[in-house]
Amino acid sequence: MRISTIYYCLKQGIKNIFRNKMFSLASIATMSACIFLFGIFFAVVVNFKHIVKEAQTGVAVTAFFDEGIKEDKINQIIELVKKRAEVDHVNYVSAEDAWKKFQEDYFKNAKELVKGFQNDNPLKDSANLEIYLNDISMQKDLVTFLQSIDGIRQINKSESTAETLSNFNVLIGYISAAIILILLAVSVFLIGNTVTIGISVRKEEIGIMKLIGSTDFFVRAPFIVEGIIIGLLGSIFPLFILYFIYNEAIQYIMQRFNILVKLLQFLPAEKVFSTLIPTALILGVGIGFISSFTVTRKHLKV
Amino acid sequence: MIKLENVSKEYMTGMPALNNVSLHVRKGEFVFVVGNSGSGKSTLVKLLLKELEPTEGEVIIDNVHLKRLTHRQIPKFRRNIGVVFQDFRLLKDRNVYENIAFAQRVIETPTRYIKRDVPAMLSMVGLAEKYKSFPRQLSGGEQQRVALARALVNKPKILLADEPTGNLDPKNSWEIMKLLEEINQQGTTVLVVTHNREIVNAMKKRVITMRKGVIVSDEKQGGYYDED
Known part of the structure; x- marks a missing residue:
């Protein structure tokens, strides 16, 4: 194909947008509304997931080492545990650390009481490993693994917290998948309809093109260029608006409900938009391409 | 150049629009196809453009058996046929120049040839000064001349004109008829479907008369006579 033909098709696609201003505006508005809704939902879901994840990582499994266990053995166990896929990070608390922390927590205002324990560590057998998980649903597997390790005498865990958070996570996954699917279906339907109307108006034009010897590609290319540009514009506008309101909304929530500040850990805009921007652009361009491609096909059988 | 062998076309069973029509138009001929509404003239044009498939028989144009053409081969075939319609069928949102150039864009003619050929065609049809006008700004005659220029810009072997006047x-x-005659004198085969009795009778060309899907007469220098 000649470069001049490609250039011509691109130019015609752009010209078509201006020739059919009302249709183009309607399509861009429909696309923007869909992507905007999608964006809002996406931001809510990722933040929700983030908050649950934060809560998950706060839940630790504590493994207590055998009495009189050697330092080498402890290090060996720590390395083994760290290698597990479900482990996010670990925190080793030696007997000395445990005693120090105990003193800080309970003898802060009665330091003279500590003197009675000089050169003695009542918690000398409480060396332990706090294990934080990246996926709380794997807690059971980890516990089974820990139970099989020689050198660990006791494991403390909270099964109900793990189960609740894990179930909650699964629920969010299902709900978000369902809503995303519904939103996508609605978007494709609405945008497809708008494009169909726009192209049907130009059915006669397509017929003329075909009768004077246009190939299907030549007829279709400007419509596809048009669809892609409309899709692109229809996703860029709502992204700008979403980016602007995202920070504002978080700030507002944090000010208004400052009691929740510790509980709600919102994601920074950059993190949300690093996924949302490419997703929305692919969605916009993809829907624009697919709609114009399928709708023109109907009219090409001349 | 144009050959129909026992061609029939039925839109609905038992109601043929064309009934066992055979026809032969030689290269460089000028032919009128006349007849009342419903006589099958438009169906004939659609069959020649492969807009429709015959129910029976064979349509052969420039040695191409249309039945054997695949969907992909149709555009290339149509580029050998210039076509003019009663309702002009111009692209309304493009100006005169772009409408004519479009026929060349379609066959990927380099821009430098388009810049050479389109003004030449516009001069031929007497619209050189209106190249920037849009179809709605032109009279019916001018629009038909644009359509004619578009049909001829790729120098087709055949020109089909469906009720051009x-x-x-x-x-x-x-x-328009004088232009068609000029084009024919330059070697293009011209087939004109028309109702225009006065023109047909005055031009003394080959006239094929159709009635109810059948060719009822084919005269070398014929006329358009009353049906009864």
């Missing part, structure tokens, strides 16, 4: 006054009708 149907929407024109007598003066414009004659001008």
Whole structure:
């Protein structure tokens, strides 16, 4: 194909947008509304997931080492545990650390009481490993693994917290998948309809093109260029608006409900938009391409 | 150049629009196809453009058996046929120049040839000064001349004109007919489907008369006679 033909098709696609201003505006508005809704939902879901994840990582499994266990053995166990896929990070608390922390927590205002324990560590057998998980649903597997390790005498865990958070996570996954699917279906339907109307108006034009010897590609290319540009514009506008309101909304929530500040850990805009921007652009361009491609096909059988 | 062998076309079972029609038009001929509404003239044009498939028989154009053409081969075939319609069928949102150039864009003619050929065609049809006008700014006669220029810009072997004067006054009708005759004299085979009795009778060309899907007469220098 000649470069001049490609250039011509691109130019015609752009010209078509201006020739059919009302249709183009309607399509861009429909696309923007869909992507905007999608964006809002996406931001809510990722933040929700983030908050649950934060809560998950706060839940630790504590493994207590055998009495009189050697330092080498402890290090060996720590390395083994760290290698597990479900482990996010670990925190080793030696007997000395445990005693120090105990003193800080309970003898802060009665330091003279500590003197009675000089050169003695009542918690000398409480060396332990706090294990934080990246996926709380794997807690059971980890516990089974820990139970099989020689050198660990006791494991403390909270099964109900793990189960609740894990179930909650699964629920969010299902709900978000369902809503995303519904939103996508609605978007494709609405945008497809708008494009169909726009192209049907130009059915006669397509017929003329075909009768004077246009190939299907030549007829279709400007419509596809048009669809892609409309899709692109229809996703860029709502992204700008979403980016602007995202920070504002978080700030507002944090000010208004400052009691929740510790509980709600919102994601920074950059993190949300690093996924949302490419997703929305692919969605916009993809829907624009697919709609114009399928709708023109109907009219090409001349 | 154009050959129909026992061609029939039925839109509905038992109601043929064309019934066992055989026809042969030689290269460089000028032929009128006349007949009342419903006689099968438009169906004939659609079959020649492969807009429709015959129910029976064979349509052969420039040695191409249309039945054997695949969907992908149709555009290339149509580029050998210039076509003019009663309702002009111009692209309304493009100006005169772009409408004619479009026929060349379609076959990927380099821009430098388009810049050479389109003004030449516009001069031929007498619209050189209106190249920037849009179809709505032109009279019916002028629109038909644009359509003619578009049909001819790729130098087709055959020109099909389906009621080219149907929407024109007598003066414009004659001008279009003179252009068609000129084009024919340059070697293009011309087939004109028309109702225009006066023109057919005056031009003394081959006239094929159709009635109810059948060719009822085919005269070398014929006329358009009353049906009864």
